[in-house]
Amino acid sequence: MNERISNEKLRGKIMTADEAAALIPNGAQIGFGGFTGSGYPKELPQALANRIKAAHERGEEFTVNAFTGASTAPELDGALAGVDGMHYRMPYQSDPTLRKKINDGTTLYTDIHLSHSAQLVAEGFMGKLDFAVVEAVRITEDGNIVPTSSVGNNKTYLDMAEKIIIEVNSWQSPDLEGMHDIWNGYLTPPNRPIIPINNVGDRIGDTFLTIDSDKVVAVIETTDRDRNSPFKPIDDDSRAIAGYLLDFYANEVKHGRLPKNLLPLQSGVGNIPNAVLDGLLHSDLENLTSYTEVIQDGMVDLIDAGKLAVASATAFSLSPDYAHNMNENAKNYRKSIVLRPQEISNHPEVIRRLGVLSCNGMIEADIYGNVNSTHVMGTRMMNGIGGSGDFTRNAYISAFVSPSTAKDGAISAIVPMVSHVDHTEHDVMVIITEQGIADLRGLAPRLRAQKIIDNCVHPDFRAQLQEYFDHSLVTSKAKHTPHDLRHSYDWHLNFIENGTMKLSHYR
């Protein structure tokens, strides 16, 4: 008997993943758990993929519409996309197989702010949700669910779905119980209340997800680990960028515009954010807090060092060693980590109230401070906007970071005009590359342009970017935001045609 399934009725629903997958018909809309490679169901999606593959081999149509928290892993997105089984997908992804299917036109993908996705489903805009498929640490005596390494949209999907499938995963530590904060008070307008979070660590709800156990059609027992990748060692560019950001914060503190312990930090996932966290670890800063989307290795280090007092997020995104450590010692981290539904972890109300300092990666920025987070060369979807819009738009100070070049120097991250806009000139306050930092706050467009050219662009591209700006100043009839629309995308077109953004001659 599995001691993690304490409810008698639900124990009666135990079956194999294949048996559970057989319950799901062609065309089903499914809300999956999972956020940044954590806490996603691991066996049902693969069994479903097998079922879809078999149906296709028989010449039958079979696809599903998949909603998640954010990115999942090869066992979910990869498996379903690999058999052409995903007709529709929202709100965020990062799996290579799925990305390919999105960009070849097979899978329809809607790239939605992570804080918006639950609301769209809750109010019925997206149609009926047939299934919710989530992972649990355990099923309680009352038939409720203790979540695992992510919360994501699980609450909304469980509330809205007609049927529920639960994967009880015994790899996930039972000591995670108590770390989650599930608020059942958040309703749709006109009944939406104040979110009573005044401090990063405030707990306002339950430690479990309340479900209608009559809706549960299957319980699957699993032992699979979250599929996370190790971080790369911090490189020089990342360290330089982190240095500029921390110096900038230090200067704000010096001028009395930020408190000594800063304000709650948000950071995207990746090498540069990791370098920022490492920089904080080796700084004099103390009593830091983080109101963010995911808990990364560097935050755990900061907690261990006594520098990060409390962190709020919706999921872990840990390397294998750190995930192992968290499973072993979750009990000790429960006082300093809160995992919330992504609607709350990314909520504009709380982000604006707390005055979050945001820092996110980007694909490219332009001379006026518009940022592209999603589309390579304007057309190819990378991952999605994720929570970068939720945090940037409401941050006290918003920053975007990137190495100044990519593809061995063939691509400049600073371009005349971004080929897709995810964050507008109105929202982007600070841009940083390994070349330097541009604080754009309060600046009119022409001053922003010169500052970005002077401080952020790689020397290989500086002259040609200055040339674009100077030329636009002359040819543009209106001088507020000078552009030459005939040449705005010359760099991108040159890369598409000749493999480099470096122009042999201008115009």
Add this chain to the structure above:
Amino acid sequence: MNERISNEKLRGKIMTADEAAALIPNGAQIGFGGFTGSGYPKELPQALANRIKAAHERGEEFTVNAFTGASTAPELDGALAGVDGMHYRMPYQSDPTLRKKINDGTTLYTDIHLSHSAQLVAEGFMGKLDFAVVEAVRITEDGNIVPTSSVGNNKTYLDMAEKIIIEVNSWQSPDLEGMHDIWNGYLTPPNRPIIPINNVGDRIGDTFLTIDSDKVVAVIETTDRDRNSPFKPIDDDSRAIAGYLLDFYANEVKHGRLPKNLLPLQSGVGNIPNAVLDGLLHSDLENLTSYTEVIQDGMVDLIDAGKLAVASATAFSLSPDYAHNMNENAKNYRKSIVLRPQEISNHPEVIRRLGVLSCNGMIEADIYGNVNSTHVMGTRMMNGIGGSGDFTRNAYISAFVSPSTAKDGAISAIVPMVSHVDHTEHDVMVIITEQGIADLRGLAPRLRAQKIIDNCVHPDFRAQLQEYFDHSLVTSKAKHTPHDLRHSYDWHLNFIENGTMKLSHYR
């Protein structure tokens, strides 16, 4: 003796506008009252313009940096811009003279979300504010100020400025007192509290602006009226657009996705919003509410008809007849109208909580649902983003409206790629022209494109827009958001060069 100035000490500061203007030096940073042609100081700015003009004639440098609530009027923006007296301006404007100076490069203008502007000043990002110049209905016994027909950023400017100049305007009705709701509890992080507004009409503050009377250096007595323009009669296109929006809302109600009395309405200023309000007036809807930026004629009609229970805004934007009526009958409207600081009227926390239905005008939208609200042909600033971002980004349902063509049919409001992005594909839910409506919620990019082409574009441009989309589908290597960057701006370039977006041939 002016009975509107009850404070003895401040009565001693009464002087002429010319005398007050003489106190302002070259280079001063001034926070002016004023929002959409309401409640702006009317005599000091003109006196200052005269002073600047005289200085320039003597060969002396003299400019000021001007911060406001939003747009003002010829007596402020027009006067100062007309003498080349405005070096810097934020966060919104709509005066023709100032617009010309911005676009010829004379005045540096920063186009900022209206909800962000106070915070930037409060935290010191914008440098020291030398003067606040605001209009008052009266000065109280305690030396505090009753605002007039707008609140805007007055609270923040009065708090932050070193010196204060007050225009006491006896044209403004004393009965406006009691309509304003000035909350002094809103602080900068880490001390920012919950905003305790749960319903549109909730009052959470004082009816007056508390000031440090020691900072007052001048009081000017004026009798000038707000300079508002009459609305044009509702045209067929506006009526058609309003019809589509109201039918859309009715359908949402029918499907149980909106309550019967809808949700709090926000609407931009202009002929289409006026047509929407007129449509509501002639509908069966009752017990409506509005959480918006400005109170327009149509809202007053709705209040008079008993259909609009309560409206919250930061300013009036009334035609002359309606402004006269408001001045006569302000006492009766106080129970149904609340005027708040723009930081609160436009606050994401409250907008998201109440579930506002937003509706704003636009310059152009593209096939993927990106919206340009500010730049004609990508370079020429019209007015600014205003509050459209504050509301759109946090609305329960966001809509953008425009006639499908401009300039006698030479310009299409629906284009292959917008020449400037103010609202991204992630934020724009509904697009409406007189041709029809496109509900984009939850749709992947390619489906959005076909819906917009089918429903919203003018027949004169439909074939050439379909051709761009079809061609991009073929030529674009990635099919998620197909574009042909070589031809994305052909329409704009053709307009710049040949005066029309109609292409004689494609490519």
